[in-house]
Amino acid sequence: MSHTKMGEKQIYQILRSAIFNAELPPGTQLVESSLAEAFGVSRTPIRSVLSRLKYESLVRFIPNRGAFVYCPTPEEAEQIFFLRQILEPEAAYLAALQATPSDLEKMNFFLEQEKQFYQQNEPQLALQAIQSFHLAVIDACKNPYLIQYLREILSLTHIILIFYDVSDANNTQSNHQHRDLYEAIHQRDAILAKQLTKDHIPFIIGDIDFTKKQNHTLTIDQIITRYTP
Secondary structure, rough: OOOOOOOOHHHHHHHHHHOOOOOOOOOOOOOOHHHHHOOOOHHHHHHHHHHHHHHHOOEEEOOOOEEOOOOHHHHHHHHHHHHHHHHHHHHHHHHHOOOOHHHHHHHHHHHHHHHHHOOOOHHHHHHHHHHHHHHOOOOOOOOOOHHHHHHHHHHHHHHHEEEEEEEOOOOOOHHHHHHHHHHHHHOOOHHHHHHHHHHHHHHHHOEEOOOOOOOOOOOOOHHHHHHHO
């Protein structure tokens, strides 16, 4: 079924939201011709959207097969978290020394969002707020190379959590740990910030279950209807 023609930005936002809400699970093929027909556009904007999603590690292109919703395998996840365990504590250490009032304001804002979304039983939105909080901490370290590498690593770990996080919907422990990290950075306690981050990552890993079944697959037409006013 073809819908009213949409702009590239809207198509991107719809597909990205569907992936972030686990409605297009890992391995789902995104066929250019089918998407073009569903969105009422040519293949050109679809290719651009898929390339953008690939850049964000949400889509992977497989030669001679096409584009697929991507999530790291358990083996890849182990390697990704290994790097995060090494790099993110260093970023937190530097953030405690370098964070500006604006950086701290951003961190606090995302912490409040996380708490609110958990209270509203919106775990996917809470995960997005958590992602934003960690990115705010990383940006506050002011080391452009560390920021670059960690942004990619966090993007990958966020994808893993989108699909395979099994924590409770109201995860107060997560928010408390993030709040403790924020307070350490706010108090300029770099050593404590580094240790809290190091301790926090195994907690994240403990909430991942790669045997979790994906039960929210929607068709492209259903997704367009869901995300179109």
